Amino acid sequence: MSVPIRDVLVVHPNAGRRAALASALPSYRVVAVESKTEAAFKMANAAPALIIAPPDDARLFLRQVAHTAPDALRVFICSKSDPAGLAELIQSAAEGHVFSVLDEALSGPELGRTLSHLLQHRGSASISVPLATYSVHFTLNEQAHEARCSEIGNFGATLLLPGNLSLSSFPPGSTLEALRIEREGKLLFKTPWAHVQRALLVHDESGEHLRLGISWATAMHPPPPVPGVTMEAQSEVVATLRKALRREAVLWLQRVNDPSVQLRLDSPAVDVVDGVAVLCCQSSGMLEGWAGDEVDLFFEMGGQSYSGVCNLLVNEPDGRMVLHVPRSLVIRNWRSLPRFKPGPEDRFLISFQSPVTGQSTTRAPLDLSVGGLSFPFDAANEIIPAGSRLEATLLLPDGSSSPCLLEVRSIHALPSDGWPDGALRPFRAGVRFSGLSQGARDAILRAFMRSRCAAISDGCDVPFQDIWRLMEEARYRFHPDYPFGDDSPLPTLEDTHRKVYATGDLGRCLVYSNEHGLQGQIAALRVHSRTWMVQQLAVRPGVRRNEQISYELSNLVVELGEVQQDVEFIRYCWRKDNRWPSRRMGWLARAMETPGLSMLQHFCYMRFPLNVEQPPAPQPQLRVREGVRTDFVWIELHLRDRGELVRVLCEDLLTDEVDLRVVSERFRAQGLHRGRRVFVVDGEYGPLAIALSEEGTPGLCLIEKTNAFSLIVPNRNHPQARAAIQALVQRCVEHARERHRPSAIALVDEEDIELLQQSGFENLGRFSEWIFHRSMIRRGCELWRSVFERLGGASTLEWPTEEAGE
Secondary structure, eight states, X not given: OOOOOOEEEEEOSOHHHHHHHHHTOTTSEEEEESSHHHHHHHHHHSOOSEEEEOSTTHHHHHHHHXXXXXXXXXXXXXXXXXXXXXXXXXXHHHTTOOOEEEETTOOHHHHHHHHHHHHHHHHSOEEEOOTTTEEEEEEETTEEEEEEEEEEESSEEEEEEETTSOGGGSOTTOEEEEEEEEETTEEEEEEEXXXXXXXXXXXXXXXXXXXEEEEEOSBOOOOOSSOOEEEOOHHHHHHHHHHHHHTXXXXXEEETTEEEEEEEEEEEEEEEETTEEEEEEEESSOOOOOTTOEEEEEEEETTEEEEEEEEEEEEOTTSEEEEEOOSOEEXXXXXSSOOBOOOTTSOOEEEEXXXXXXXXXXXXXXXXXXXXXXXXXETTTOOOOTTBEEEEEEEOXXXXXXXXXXXXXXXXXXXXXXXXXXXXXXXXXXXXXXXXXXXXXHHHHHXXXXXXXXXXXXXXXXXXXXXXXXXXXXXXXOOTTSOTTOOTTHHHHHHHHHHHHSSSSSEEEEEEEETTEEEEEEEEEEEETTEEEEEEEEEOSSOOTTOOHHHHHHHHHXXXXXXXXXXXXXXXXXXXXXXXXXXXXXHHHHHTOOTTTEEEEXXXXXXXXXXXXXXXXXXXXXXXXXXXXXXHHHHHHHHHHTTOHHHHXXXXXXXXXXXXHHHHHHHHTTTOOEEEEEEEEEOSSSEEEEEEEEEEOTTSSTTOXXXXXXXXXXXXXXXXXXXXXXXXXXXXXXXXXXXXXXXXXXXXXXXXXXXXHHTTOEEEEEEEEEEEEGGGHHHHHHHHHHHHHHTTTSSOOSOSSSOSOO
């Protein structure tokens, strides 16, 4: 049974540290005093439930606490570099006193989470387990240890080690690394670290033992896989900060690069003073600083962390502060995939046996994705610590079930309306899937699509003729090899459509329908092994108030790309002369520009028809050869030197991937073709020019980017560069003829337009292409949503002709 804990006594001689400790527990009634003498008077008047103090005279203080507040949770704040303090705590533990230790260097948010964790630990369930059944392995100071486990809870455990080990080897606060608990040789629990809370020598019938009380984290957050995305536009920074305040996010403040004192900001508000956005607030403590000093501001919202540097404008003794709004915010994702709440028609259940008690448990998920889910449990009666491994069964909406493995990644308290004695402690467990079947993934994705927009369905279930007719009515006019009115290529396009979108791994086709029939469609293709290319967005013309079809289709197809764990980049393409998408997508690309994670590029689309008689081409002056591995190495290094790492990664231009051998296997498994040929013209010291000629089954992309070629010219001022380009263009045209293509398509820079026109190519317009990393997807979806929100009062929200995705 747990007891509601509201009263906290903080003892510390440093005023700043007292304020930081008090601000770390905003949900509790905190009394802060300077000395242990003053604390004794406070405890005589009212016994606190939690006492936080420094380690000096710990034994005397603990004896006083034993008389005045025997049920209080005792926590000492001690630096690892304080030998006298650590020695005092070791002696206190040797006398049998029970307490917890926190590192003095913990930052404000970490301190708050750790203290809350200790309070939760006190009220959480724990169970005694047979010593012979549970073994524990960990490393301390690079030395491996093995122990037995006598008790396990949601937030910690009690271990027994051989009595010949020194008590001083396990000082309170020391870190046990790579700790794992096994039951009869089977892994039950694993955590990267645990902390020693108390150590005591005990005697029992089997001899002398060293008993350790340890605690571990409530969440196992991996480090962000990529650098944070920077938001630089001041209007976006202000809008994000206001959104955080509306969502009641907790804002923290510290001196720049100094986490020793971090303060929570009370009653924050964003105002505009003389045209400058400022943050007005009341500090929970005193932060040393003068007007003009830089400070770090940070907060968490929606599974992302935000941090920025701002200037201190006002810092008064009563705690009133005024800050200049940060010039930029750095955003990091803490969850790899977005989760959704299943609707009533999509009922999922997760069943498993409790890892410690063995009790059979069935829960309905609070939210889920193909990567994991969360479910509620009662921490007062159930033991499911973060780090547990569970064998589970997922019950699907159609009544079938799928076995899977779960790894508990986090547990967090939920708001409770339980009894005053705290008998009910509702918690949320976040788990990660492994070994999930394809059928279960498909069921989750179908539910995900319905939760996002009930009007959207899988385009693979719709006859291709209906989609083709919709595109014609939407005046989607740019696929020159497949003109409307000529039905001869439709069987080939329909067969490709069915094979590409059947599994969802190679691509997705989505359609939007209402009572009037099919209204819109979009497709996305795994154009390279790590790239999800959005294409072929078309919406039927007309006014549809309250139906943001383009937004719903665009966002959902991008989120379905994010679900593919190996997709790293999203790719958009649009015609520059299509004004609506050119303005909106161009703004989005500029707003989200992040060097190293995004790239905006432009190319000209040029076409050479092969189904008409052409005069024989002149014999090229330079020899064209097939590319080999040394050329692949040169391509990667050349593009890296030009700062085009994003292109290297998103277009499979790493040395071992230039020939597309990785992605071609995936297409071949579905009866499709995807490949690339490399043609090279050599110079004296290296390639004069290189052509990358893409190959693909007709219809993978309606404008046939997967059957186009592009050029890499390292030095256009070379006297033979023009001749090299002419030779490569002629070889690529021959390659298209060999493959019985209706046309040769070139995606080239403006500098090459004149030369290709002389070779018979027609310039069909300029395109823009925006490529960005998956870590930017959620911000992009939010910005895209804001575009349509601002246009909510317009008479129509749809493109009148062809859409942005080509």
